[in-house]
Amino acid sequence: xxxxxxxxxxxxxxxxxxxxxxxxxxxxxxxxxxxxxxxxxxxxxxxxxxxxxxxxxxxxxxxxxxxxxxxxxxxxxxxxxxxxxxxxxxxxxxxxxxxxxxxxxxxxxxxxxxxxxxxxxxxxxxxxxxxxxxxxxxxxxxxxxxxxxxxxxxxxxxxxxxxxxxxxxxxxxxxxxxxxxxxxxxxxxxxxxxxxxxxxxxxxxxxxxxxxxxxxxxxxxxxxxxxxxxxxxxxxxxxxxxxxxxxxxxxxxxxxxxxxxxxxxxxxxxxxxxxxxxxxxxxxxxxxxxxxxxxxxxxxxxxxxxxxxxxxxxxxxxxxxxxxxxxxxxxxxxxxxxxxxxxxxxxxxxxxxxxxxxxxxxxxxxxxxxxxxxxxxxxxxxxxxxxxxxxxxxxxxxxxxxxxxxxxxxxxxxxxxxxxxxxxxxxxxxxxxxxxxxxxxxxxxxxxxxxxxxxxxxxxxxxxxxxxxxxxxxxxxxxxxxxxxxxx
Amino acid sequence: xxxxxxxxxxxxxxxxxxxxxxxxxxxxxxxxxxxxxxxxxxxxxxxxxxxxxxxxxxxxxxxxxxxxxxxxxxxxxxxxxxxxxxxxxxxxxxxxxxxxxxxxxxxxxxxxxxxxxxxxxxxxxxxxxxxxxxxxxxxxxxxxxxxxxxxxxxxxxxxxxxxxxxxxxxxxxxxxxxxxxxxxxxxxxxxxxxxxxxxxxxxxxxxxxxxxxxxxxxxxxxxxxxxx
Numbered sequence: 001x002x003x004x005x006x007x008x009x010x011x012x013x014x015x016x017x018x019x020x021x022x023x024x025x026x027x028x029x030x031x032x033x034x035x036x037x038x039x040x041x042x043x044x045x046x047x048x049x050x051x052x053x054x055x056x057x058x059x060x061x062x063x064x065x066x067x068x069x070x071x072x073x074x075x076x077x078x079x080x081x082x083x084x085x086x087x088x089x090x091x092x093x094x095x096x097x098x099x100x101x102x103x104x105x106x107x108x109x110x111x112x113x114x115x116x117x118x119x120x121x122x123x124x125x126x127x128x129x130x131x132x133x134x135x136x137x138x139x140x141x142x143x144x145x146x147x148x149x150x151x152x153x154x155x156x157x158x159x160x161x162x163x164x165x166x167x168x169x170x171x172x173x174x175x176x177x178x179x180x181x182x183x184x185x186x187x188x189x190x191x192x193x194x195x196x197x198x199x200x201x202x203x204x205x206x207x208x209x210x211x212x213x214x215x216x217x218x219x220x221x222x223x224x225x226x227x228x229x230x231x232x233x234x235x236x237x238x239x240x241x242x243x244x245x246x247x248x249x250x251x252x253x254x255x256x257x258x259x260x261x262x263x264x265x266x267x268x269x270x271x272x273x274x275x276x277x278x279x280x281x282x283x284x285x286x287x288x289x290x291x292x293x294x295x296x297x298x299x300x301x302x303x304x305x306x307x308x309x310x311x312x313x314x315x316x317x318x319x320x321x322x323x324x325x326x327x328x329x330x331x332x333x334x335x336x337x338x339x340x341x342x343x344x345x346x347x348x349x350x351x352x353x354x355x356x357x358x359x360x361x362x363x364x365x366x367x368x369x370x371x372x373x374x375x376x377x378x379x380x381x382x383x384x385x386x387x388x389x390x391x392x393x394x395x396x397x398x399x400x401x402x403x404x405x406x407x408x409x410x411x412x413x414x415x416x417x418x419x420x421x422x423x424x425x426x427x428x429x430x431x432x433x434x435x436x437x438x439x440x441x442x443x444x445x446x447x448x449x450x451x452x453x454x455x456x457x458x459x460x461x462x463x464x465x466x467x468x469x470x471x472x473x474x475x476x477x478x479x480x481x482x483x484x485x486x487x488x
Numbered sequence: 489x490x491x492x493x494x495x496x497x498x499x500x501x502x503x504x505x506x507x508x509x510x511x512x513x514x515x516x517x518x519x520x521x522x523x524x525x526x527x528x529x530x531x532x533x534x535x536x537x538x539x540x541x542x543x544x545x546x547x548x549x550x551x552x553x554x555x556x557x558x559x560x561x562x563x564x565x566x567x568x569x570x571x572x573x574x575x576x577x578x579x580x581x582x583x584x585x586x587x588x589x590x591x592x593x594x595x596x597x598x599x600x601x602x603x604x605x606x607x608x609x610x611x612x613x614x615x616x617x618x619x620x621x622x623x624x625x626x627x628x629x630x631x632x633x634x635x636x637x638x639x640x641x642x643x644x645x646x647x648x649x650x651x652x653x654x655x656x657x658x659x660x661x662x663x664x665x666x667x668x669x670x671x672x673x674x675x676x677x678x679x680x681x682x683x684x685x686x687x688x689x690x691x692x693x694x695x696x697x698x699x700x701x702x703x704x705x706x707x708x709x710x711x712x713x714x715x716x
Contacts, residue, residue: 001603006585010585350584355566357598358566358569358571484577
C-alpha cells in the first residue's frame, strides 16, 4: 500500500510530465496498432481477392490460353454465331444453322473463354507427388442476344458467366469462397442434376430465389436446359465480379454450344491443392513441366501480379507506415527516458534521504520503475484506444481499393458492358489476351487483432521500463552523502 | 559506542585534493550527547556522514559497537542505518508528496514491519513530538518547526541507538529553535540515545555533555557543558 501511495502521489506531483510521457507512448503505440491494422487489412483484401478468384482450398490453378489463341498458339476462328440481317429477314445463326428470329426473341450461345484440358490432364495433375487433390472446372460465358421489338433499335445483348464445379471437390472451386445465404450448396449426388446455385447479386437483379428456374443455352439446333435454383451464394466483397451461376461440371460440359476446340467432358480450369504450404512451389514446377503451354499460378505468383490500389495500400502500410511507427516509438522512448532521468536527478536529495533511512537501492529502483510502468500501462491503454479509432477512421474514410489481376479473361457479368466478348458473337467486342485483366473492387476493413494489441501493450510497457531503467541506473550510482549535500 | 581512529576523509576537486577530516581520533560513549561546532566547510557534516555510514573514510576506521563501518558492504551499511541510526537534517528532507504520518512510516519500511504495526508506531512517534493532530498534513501544510518535529519523529520511530542531527535548528526562528532543542534533549534523556548534534549555535552546544570544535578537519574536544 505504501508503494502504491507513494507512486500515486509522485505521479500526481508531476502530472504534466506524466501525461506528456503517457501521450508520447500512446502516440507510438497507436501508430503501431493503426499501421498493423491497415497493413493487415490491405493484405487481407489482397488475399480475399485471390481466394475469391480461386476458392479457399486451392493452392495452384492451371488455365489454358484463351480459346481464340488455342493451346499451341494458333488463332482460331469458330463458326459464326450471331444475329444476321439478310434477304430472309432477321436470323440467328449458330454453327452454320440459322433460324428466323422474331422480335423480342433471345438466343444464347455458351462457350469457354479458355482452351480445354482433357480429364486425363486432371488425373495426371492429381497424381503428382506433392498434390493432395485436384479437380477440374469449366468456366463458360453465356452470350445472350435479343432481337429488338421495334425497328428503330438494334440487337442488344449481355453476358453472364456459368461456372461448372466438380461437386465432389467443392473446396477446389470459387464457390467455396462464398457463403450460402439461402437454400444449400451442391452435394456429390447433384453431379448430374440440372440444379444451380446462383450469385446473390445475379439473383437480386433477376428476381431469383430458391426454387426459381433459369434456362441456359437457347440457340438454333441446341436444346436449352432448365436449371432449378437450389441455393444462393454471397461471394466475398473482394470478388466484386463473381461468377453469376454455378452448375455441376457435367451439366456445364453438356451445355457448351459455341464453337471451339473444347469438347464435351472437358474442363478449362484445373484446381489443385498441395500437400503442404511448403510444397506449393514444387507443385507449381511439376505442373508446369506436365503442361508447359498452360498458365500455372499460385496465390504467391498471382499476388506478385496483382496491381492496383490494393497493392499500393499494402505497400504503403507495410513500408512507410511501419517506419513511421518505428520512428515515433523511438522518439517516444527517448522522451520518456530523458524526462525520467531528469525527474530522478531532481529527486536525488529525496532518494539520498531514503538511503539514509535505510532503503536499499533495489527498493528505491522498484519505486521509480513502478512509476514508469504505470505511465507505460496508461500509454498502452490510451494507445490501443487511439489505434482502434485510427483503424476505424481508415475503414470509414478509405476509398474502395481496386485490384487488377492480369491474365484472366472475364466476360463482365450481370449486364455490364464487356470488352472481352466471345469470338464470333457478332457484337462489337475486343479480345486481347495479352492485356486482358480482371478488376475487382476491394473494400478496406483494417482489423485490430489480439496479437497487435498484445504487441502494442508490450511496446508501451517496454518503453516505460526502459525509461525507468535509465532512471534506476542513475539511482544506483547515487551516493547518499553527495545526494544530501545537493541544494534542494 | 563509536570509536574513530586516525580517520581522514579526502575529496577530489578536479586536480586538487581537499582534506575534509584529518587524522581524527574520537570515542563517543553510549548514551552520550556530543555537540560539534565549527565554521562552515571545516568538516562537521563530513564527520556526521562518516558516523552515519553515508560516506567512507579515506584512511582510518570508524567503528560502531565494535563493527568497522568501512568493512561493511553497501547493503549492510544501509541495513545498519535502517536499524540503528536516525538522521535529522537542517532542511528537514521530508518527502513532499507524503503526509507527516507517511514520512514517519517511510523509516519503518526497510524493517519489514506490517501495516498495522507501522501505523501504531507512527502514532506513538507523532504523539511524542506533539503532532498527532497533523498526521495527515503534507509538509507544505506544516510550519518549519512542525516539519522538524516530523523529522525527529521519523528519526526516532525505529527506536535507534544513535541519532545524528546536522544543524536541526538552522532554518528555524529562535523560539522554535528552543522548542526543538528542548524536545531533542527530552527524548535523549528518556531513551538513552547516543546523540551527535552539529550546530553553529554555542548556546545549543553548551546544552550537550561534550562539545567538540571542528577546524580545518581537526576536532578539538571542550569539556564544559550543562549536561556533563
